[in-house]
Amino acid sequence: MTSHNASARPAAPRGLHRISRVSRLGLAALTTVLSLTVAACGGGTGGTAAGSGSSSGTKVAGDTLTVAEQQSPPSMNPGRLDLGFVDFTMLSYESLFYLSPEGKVEPALAKSWKYVGTGNTELSVTLRSGVKFADGTPVTADAVKASLEYAKKAQGNQAHYLTDATITTSGDLGLIIKLAKANPILPTLLTQSYGIGQIISPKGLAAASKLTPTATSQGAGPYIYEPSDSVAGDHYTYTANPNYYDKAKQNYKKIVIKIVQNGQTAINAMKTGQVDVYKGDYTSASSAKSAGMSTVGLPVILQGLSLIDRGGEVSKPLGDVRVRQAINYAIDREAVTKALLGSSGTPTVQTVIKGGDGYSEDLADHYAYNPTKAKELLKEAGYADGFELPVLAATFVGFDTMAQAIAGQLEKVGIKVKVTAVTSITSFVENQTNRKYPAVSGGFTEAPMYLQGLDLFMPGSKVFNGFGSTSPELTELFDKAAAAEPAARADLDRQMQEYLVKNAWFAPVAFTPVNYYVRPGIGGVKVSAGAPFASPLAFYATK
């Protein structure tokens, strides 16, 4: 029934499988259409799920690293910051765990950890001893508990991962996190890739409203944010933290994150040595390559249709699984991908990438282009003459173009797609949840099936499951997988994906990569299916 291809992947420690960020349709997008463009339209070389690396060479002590990003963060408070901006706080706020470029969860403030008993509902953590915050105060279990509890209440968009958590301490360095519902990847959610895992000192928590770009950071990370050497919205400077516990991880004396909105400007700045690493988009990919930069990226951003009205509330035809399947058969993914994304796109019918959690080789060609079959299915369902399908799209990240391309495909089998394109992310998000549009041309970041459940297809998903679709079968699989041991979970994840594909909850079209452009002389810019976004903490100078 399902393939076991994924089991060939290297096992993640402690049953913690791969992770990626939840959809970037978070605030990164709200404030920043362009940051989404980066996320969703990355072009150039798509790597493989095994990961791809940047320049090789001997690691040497680095002086200053300059990373360019497209959008500035709305705050510098890790408890509230959207996922799209975690780079700005991960340098100065050490997290409980560290997500390596290979996608493995490694120790950071936590020295060791384990799930207690079965069912993935209780995590026991032992902190590293002798660690200090940058302000000199010790990192204790009480301090970590306070930070996690703050993150839980701070209303950030990752707070829901901790909503049902009860945190208790056992001694100076012991923590127990109890969950009302199983969560098999809690340590991953408490790595630097998520703001909630970045620990704020008691002093910082005492005045959390002051965690702004004009105040210094209050963490225990390898660097300290220097407001006096920064201009909010322009550049953010970090210098090595003298109190950091592992000097070997301070690869640079200074790190600067510059905001560069224009891709060509960024490439020019890279050519002249002003920028070392840039999260690029497809418009500048060829320019970056011809300028001698290496590119690193994985196709992790999914584009296509979300058929969210699975109960047929506003579009009766969509309530019929045969119609949703017909839509899937009617899309020539190869052609659309080639036309819109060129070599930057990887056609898909699944919501996970090859090598990712829940991927099934058996499903790869499940909806091979077959307009005849699509028409048959429509006829069986009683829509031989087709029907009109309203689709919500946004005018950024190519969502509207994708919607038009899909419309052209569906037209051929009689489905008349009526695209409504909105210009702001906020109204895009609002319209996904107001039950006006039965289908959405959108995108989201590939993630482990557990996170996809929370944020994409389970009833609790606030944005992407706008009609609150629910299925007893899927819920049962999800609950089982959440509580399962890693080996059993892999199979359950594939079964979930199989359910989504066969019941055509989505009509995915293609994955596109997020691309990093890297100047020669920089190492550590790596991504993998488990960590599709490169972490500046891992970057180092080479000779």
Added chain:
Amino acid sequence: MHRIVFRWLIGALPVVFGVSALTFVLTSLVPGDPGRTILGANASPAQVAAIDKQLGLDEPLPARYWDWLTGAFHGDLGDSITSGVPVSDQLTSRLGVTLSLIGGAILVAAVAGVVLGVLSALKGGWLGRTVDGIALVGLAVPNFWFGLVLMTAFAVQLPLFPATGYVPFSESPVQWFESLVLPVLTLGVPATAPVAKQTRDGVLNQLDREYVRVLRARGIPERSVLFRHVLRNAAAPIVTVLGVVVVTLFGGTVLAETLFVMPGLGGLAVTAASTQDIPMVQGVALVFTVTVMLINLLIEVVYTMVNPKVRT
């Protein structure tokens, strides 16, 4: 002169008031929700409502405007909704960048424009046609493209100036100058065209006048005819054109700042508008309005000085 300043003050207050009210209303009409902007897509409507309330965004628009206005009268422009940073801090740190850019661009446009205009009027022929050509091209070429060409040529191919960034004058006057050259040229060169064209037309027009023949007949040196009489008489419309150019330069700063990654007010305005950071947008609008009005005052003063007829 006093009368000009007085008249300006009487006119300025309602304009500032009007612009700030209009900005407030227009910004509030932008679709979206600042609370959603801060919390992100996964936040529940209740969370968004809570943060909107915390920020006072649930108050009616007139009440919010009144709060802002009374604060502004006391010199408090509020805090940024999205970052919590005091608006005045941001404006202060960025004003220097924008003024340096605009000041430099005006200088380029005025000096190059007048020199080119005078030369073309005197030499005529190919130079005149060249000025006309440049004026046309200057109007047609997008600043953005021109800026990228300058950057590629003089920062990447010939590494004479930095490709991006701004160095404050206090840190290093030399680097400050170097960081300004390319963005100032990006803004200033296209602005040269209308000034040059107005200068040429004005000078040609004056040269045709009776008094020029009389002066020449009296044996007044040509240089004196040109600089003491012709140019002075042609100056008034040139000053007016410069005034218009300056106002359009404000729009151009958004582009130059984005392209050359400079922390000025233009970029701030764009970011603030896209995040519905009303206090920040208000602050930038206020600074822009006051600056434009001050420039208008300056233009009027200069105009009065060069055009004796206005003084009577």
